[in-house]
Amino acid sequence: MKKCLLALMMLLFFTACSDQDDSSSNEAADMATVESSNESGMSMREEAETAPSNDMDSAENKVVEEQAADEETSSDTAVDNASDRKIIYNANLHVETKQFDETVTYLEDQTESLGGYVVSSSFNDYENESSNRFGNITVRIPSEKFQDFLLLVEEGKVNVLNKSTSGEDVTEQYVDLSSRLKAKEVVEERLLSFMENAEKTEDLLKISDDLAAVQEEIEQIKGRMQYLDNQSDLATITIQIDETKVNVPSVQDETLNTWEKTQEQFLKSIQTILAIASAVFVTIIGNAPLLILLLVIAAIVIVIIRRRKKRNKSTVHDDNMSE
Numbered sequence: 001m002k003k004c005l006l007a008l009m010m011l012l013f014f015t016a017c018s019d020q021d022d023s024s025s026n027e028a029a030d031m032a033t034v035e036s037s038n039e040s041g042m043s044m045r046e047e048a049e050t051a052p053s054n055d056m057d058s059a060e061n062k063v064v065e066e067q068a069a070d071e072e073t074s075s076d077t078a079v080d081n082a083s084d085r086k087i088i089y090n091a092n093l094h095v096e097t098k099q100f101d102e103t104v105t106y107l108e109d110q111t112e113s114l115g116g117y118v119v120s121s122s123f124n125d126y127e128n129e130s131s132n133r134f135g136n137i138t139v140r141i142p143s144e145k146f147q148d149f150l151l152l153v154e155e156g157k158v159n160v161l162n163k164s165t166s167g168e169d170v171t172e173q174y175v176d177l178s179s180r181l182k183a184k185e186v187v188e189e190r191l192l193s194f195m196e197n198a199e200k201t202e203d204l205l206k207i208s209d210d211l212a213a214v215q216e217e218i219e220q221i222k223g224r225m226q227y228l229d230n231q232s233d234l235a236t237i238t239i240q241i242d243e244t245k246v247n248v249p250s251v252q253d254e255t256l257n258t259w260e261k262t263q264e265q266f267l268k269s270i271q272t273i274l275a276i277a278s279a280v281f282v283t284i285i286g287n288a289p290l291l292i293l294l295l296v297i298a299a300i301v302i303v304i305i306r307r308r309k310k311r312n313k314s315t316v317h318d319d320n321m322s323e
Helices: 002-080 100-113 143-155 171-197 201-233 258-286 288-322
Strands: 087-097 117-124 134-142 159-169 234-243
Touching: 087 100, 087 143, 087 201, 100 117, 100 134, 100 143, 100 234, 134 143, 143 159, 143 234, 171 201, 201 234, 258 288
Parallel strands: 087 234
Antiparallel strands: 087 159, 117 134, 134 234
């Protein structure tokens, strides 16, 4: 009987222990399930929160990669294509000519015929024909006509004393500016999109400042590119002109025609006669007292001489009569 009671008590004890273990294991399983569900929920929220930024980063990286590839391609194409190279040409010439006015007109006409224009011109003593003239003229010629214009200058009625030309290749600089411009324009578009989606005033002001700075840089890059375009499209040529005219005093007289020479000689003769008459008149009037005195003396001398002759004649006549 005691053995039976002991066996029944042990059975009840083991049963209670097994129920407690099952409950504890169930609780542990439930806790694990809750924790796993919480973790999965948090991970899902984190993924949902980070998904847009990851997508934006990937999109931005894709844009940057595509832009870099395009820039490399365009850079290689621009550098390899010789016809698209940007070169700034400059030339300085020092010439002399015997036909100053004709040379200036010739240079202006050739510049206009080649599609260029005169930037500035200055000439010293332009209207004084008694001295040699000189001056400078600066013209802009399309780059493809640069050598043609230099040949036309040398073929003109000038003697080239000095000539210097130079060319500066700015292709790489221009390509670099173009790449920077594209990058700045991408940043500008992003800032404009951010400004449209901005909700806070602080964010809006910050984006506005950044946008203004980027737009200023874009304008500076465009200005520099326009300058390089202008300088590479049109070559600058400065020409110093000296006149070598020889001044001969008789040249002006020899160029007169016969009638003009006759008139000039006639006037000279009249002037000579008037000068002689004026001198005689001045001499007579100015020396009138002296001349009158001389005339009186001369008259007295003549009278005395005549009386003596009469006396001599009478004496000779008397002598002849007495004989």
